Amino acid sequence: MSTPELPELEILRRDLEKEVVGKKIKTVEILGAQTAKRGGTKKALVARLEGIKIDSVARRGTTIVIGLESGEKLLINLGDASGLRRNQNKDEVLAGTAVVITFTQSGQLRLLDPKKSSEFFVVTEEELTDAVGVMGTDLIEEPIPWTKFGEMVLRRTGKLKQILMDPSMLVGIGPIYSDEILFEAGLRFDRTPETLSTQEIRRLSRASVEIVHDAVKHGGVTVGPDGFLNLHGQPGGYGDLINVYKRDGQMSPRARG
Numbered sequence: 666m667s668t669p670e671l672p673e674l675e676i677l678r679r680d681l682e683k684e685v686v687g688k689k690i691k692t693v694e695i696l697g698a699q700t701a702k703r704g705g706t707k708k709a710l711v712a713r714l715e716g717i718k719i720d721s722v723a724r725r726g727t728t729i730v731i732g733l734e735s736g737e738k739l740l741i742n743l744g745d746a747s748g749l750r751r752n753q754n755k756d757e758v759l760a761g762t763a764v765v766i767t768f769t770q771s772g773q774l775r776l777l778d779p780k781k782s783s784e785f786f787v788v789t790e791e792e793l794t795d796a797v798g799v800m801g802t803d804l805i806e807e808p809i810p811w812t813k814f815g816e817m818v819l820r821r822t823g824k825l826k827q828i829l830m831d832p833s834m835l836v837g838i839g840p841i842y843s844d845e846i847l848f849e850a851g852l853r854f855d856r857t858p859e860t861l862s863t864q865e866i867r868r869l870s871r872a873s874v875e876i877v878h879d880a881v882k883h884g885g886v887t888v889g890p891d892g893f894l895n896l897h898g899q900p901g902g903y904g905d906l907i908n909v910y911k912r913d914g915q916m917s918p919r920a921r922g
Contacts, residue, residue: 668782669743671837672880673893673901674727675805677749680896681729681774682722684751688768689718697763700778704786713737713787714766726800726836730793737787740796744782746891750775750898779891801834804877811870818866819858825869826854835873841886844910846872879906 669677693714695707704710713735721732729749731739741749752773758765761779768774776785788796802809802817821828828834829843838846847854849872852865861869880886885901887893888910893901 668727668745668839669748669893670839670842671727671803671805671835672842672877672903673885674724674729674743674837675881676885676895676901677743678722678724678729680751681731681749684896685719685731685768685774686722687719688771690714690716690766691769692767694765694767695763696758696765697776697778697781699781700763700776700783701785703784710785710787714739724806725793725797726803726832728797730797733787737789738793739787740784740793741776742784744778744784745780747776747778747780747783748894749896750777750894751896799833801832801836803836804838804874805881809870809874811867814870814873815863815866818861818869821858824855824857825852828858829873838873838877841888841907841910842876842880845876845908848909849876879903 693711695701695710698707701707701710714733718734719731720734723730723732727742729741729743731741733739743749752775754767754773756773758775759777761777762775763778763781763783764776764785766774776783817834818828821831821834825847826843829838829846830840844854846869850865850868852861852869880901880903883901883903883906884895884899885893886903886907887900888904888907895901
C-alpha cells in the first residue's frame with residue numbers, strides 16, 4: 666500500500682479524537698528532519714507545541730488537523746507507508762519513526778515515516794486554508810446527490826479510474842478504492858465520461874459512497890507488509906471484502922462454481 670486513502674485517514678482521525686483530545690504535550694522529539702522541514706527549524710516547531718493542550722482533531726481532505734489551545738493547528742500529511750501510533754513511553758522506537766510526542770499523562774503519539782514522505786508542521790488559523798490547498802469532494806463529510814456527482818464526472822476528460830483518483834474531483838481515492846468502486850459499479854477502468862449512460866452514472870455515484878463508508882465501518886484495508894495499521898497497530902478488516910485490488914489471477918468474487 667502507498668499513501669493512506671480516505672477511509673484509513675478517517676479511521677485515524679476518529680481514533681485520535683478519542684485518544685489525544687484534552688491531552689497536554691510535554692515534549693516533542695523530531696527524529697526525522699525531512700518530515701518536519703515544512704515547520705521551520707526544529708527549535709521553532711517544538712516551541713509551538715510543548716506545553717500546549719490538544720483541543721480537537723479534524724480532517725481537511727487528506728490532512729489531519731490537530732487543534733491546539735494556542736489557536737494554532739498541527740497539520741499531518743501522511744505519505745507513502747507512513748502511519749500514526751499510540752505508544753507507551755517504554756515501547757521500542759521503531760526504525761522510521763520521525764516524530765515522538767510525549768504527553769504529560771498517558772504515553773506518546775508517534776509518527777512513522779520510513780520513506781520520509783510525510784509532513785508535520787504548525788500553522789495559524791489564518792494560514793490553514795492555504796496550507797491545505799484546493800480539495801475535491803469529501804465522500805465522508807459531504808453528502809452528494811448522484812446528479813451533482815454526474816455533473817462533476819461529465820465535466821472531465823480521461824479514463825474513469827484516473828478521474829476518481831484526481832484529488833480535485835474526490836479527496837483520498839487512490840488505487841485501492843478506485844478499483845473497488847469501478848468493480849462495484851460494473852464499469853471498466855478505461856471507460857470515459859461521455860460514454861456513460863444515466864444509469865451507469867447513478868451506479869458509479871452510489872458505489873463511490875457505499876465503498877468508502879463500508880471501508881470505514883470495517884476498519885479500513887491493510888495490503889502488503891507496509892500496509893495501513895490503525896492508531897493501535899492493528900490491521901483493518903476490510904481486506905477480506907476487497908473484490909479486485911491485487912487479486913490478479915484469482916477467481917472473481919462474482920464467479921460461480
